[in-house]
Amino acid sequence: MTYVIVHALAPIFVIMLLGFFAGKAKMVDNKNVSLLNIFVMDFALPAALFSATVQTPWEGIVKQSPMSVVLVLAMWITYAAIYFLATKVFKKSPQDAAVLTLTVALPNYAALGLPILGSVLGEGPSTSLSVAVSIACGSVLMTPFCLMILEREKARAAGEAAGSTLAMLPVLMWRSLKKPIVWGPLLGVILSAIGIRMPDLLLSSIKPLGMSATAAALFLTGVILSARKLKINTVVCTATITKLLIQPFIAWGIVMALGLSGPIAITAILMIALSAGFFGVVFGNRFGVQSPDAEAVLLLSSVLSILSLPLFISLTSGM
Template sequence: MTYVIVHALAPIFVIMLLGFWAGKAKMVDNKNVSLLNIFVMDFALPAALFSATVQTPWAGIIAQSPLIVVLVLAMWITYAAIYSLAVSVFKKSPQDAAVLTLTVALPNYAALGLPILGSVLGEGSATSLSVAVSIACGSVLMTPFCLLILEREKARAEGGNTGSTLAMLPVLMWRSVKKPIVWGPLLGVVLSAFGLKMPELLLSSIKPLGLSATAAALFLTGVILSARKLAINTMVISATITKLLIQPAIAWGIVLVLGLHGSVAITAILMIALAAGFFGVVFGNRFGVQSPDAEAVLLLSSVLCILSLPLFISLTSGM
């Protein structure tokens, strides 16, 4: 099992390392990655998320509702706890806290979901559907939280609006919904709900963009990291422990409360137990927000999940 996990993680580290090397060698300007960020955030990732959601049958999404409940609650609880801790205890700025929180709360479904879940439950349509649903949950129900905070702070910095968050909410939501990274997967879910099938020509046309999404995002993350000095501190350690141990434990508790068992329970816990995702770091860079803690958590959790994932795989084997 350790081999399977290492095999799944290897592409992540290799691609990030290539991006890191490209930045350090000045092959890419690691101080100005706006063009690469636009490609990732406005084209590649939205295309991948739209393809994943629009091709997920609505009946299949409904059938996965217990999984959705566990994933969403585990992510929301973690998001609220880490954001409060970062702002109240560690005195992080709202922007920094938002990026860090999204990094911790949203697992790396896109890169690790299928290899890990496939190795445990076997590859097949059911496994692929579970991973697609997990990605949809993260993109539709998690990323807007981070975007709302980043948009709010951006508006306040520009002096355009200094009112309360509640008063700014309609404008902030509109700004967030207008971004392809939000409306892409959301449109896919809506079309799936209405049973509308996209023309095969359209799907095949955007497929190369979708296939490049994860690699481009990881490469971009490596470039971003090459311009930083990573430091381990109490916030980073706390966030990493939360990601690898506490968040999966929260998911386990929800599974027990709901009385779930079998493949649904295993899927829910293992999806949450995955390493931190790259969305937070990439989102932050798009808004000019640097979060060294988020970057450190991304790297640490990706390394240490080699130890934590086998633990949860063993613990869930009898469910």
């Protein structure tokens, strides 16, 4: 099992290392990655998420609803707790806290979901469906929180708004919904729900763009990291422990409370137990927000998940 996990993590580190090398060697300007960021955030990732959600049968999404409830609650609880700690205890700015919390709360479904789940439950349509639903839950029900905070602080810095967050909420929601990274997967879910099937020609046309999404995002993350000096501190340690241990046990508690068992319960816990995702770091860079803590958590959790994932795979084996 450790071999499977290392095998799944290897591409992540290799692609990030290539981006890191490209930035250090000045093959890519690691101080100005706006063009690469636009490609990842406005084209590649939205295409990948739209393809994943629009091709997911609505009946399958409904059957996966118990798992979705566990994932969403575990992510929301973690997001709220880390954001509170980051802003109230560690005195981080709202922007920095938003990037950090999204990095911690949203697991790396896109890169690790299929290989890890496939190795435990076997590869097949149901496994692919579970991963697609997990990605949809994260992109539609998690990322807007981060985007709204980033948009709010951007508006306040520009002097466009000085009211409360509640008063600004309609504007912030609209600005978030206009982002391709949000409306792409949301549109896919809506089309799936009403039974509209996309033409094969359209799906095959955007498939290469979607296939490049994870690699491009990881390469971009490596480039971003090449311009930073990573430091391990209390915030990073707290966030990493939360991601790898506390959040999966939160999911476990929700699974027990809902009385779930079998593949659905195993899937929900293992999806949450994955290492931190790269969305937070990429989102922050899109808004000019640098979060060294989020970057450190991304790397540290990816390395330490080699130890934590076998633990939860073993613990869930009897469910």
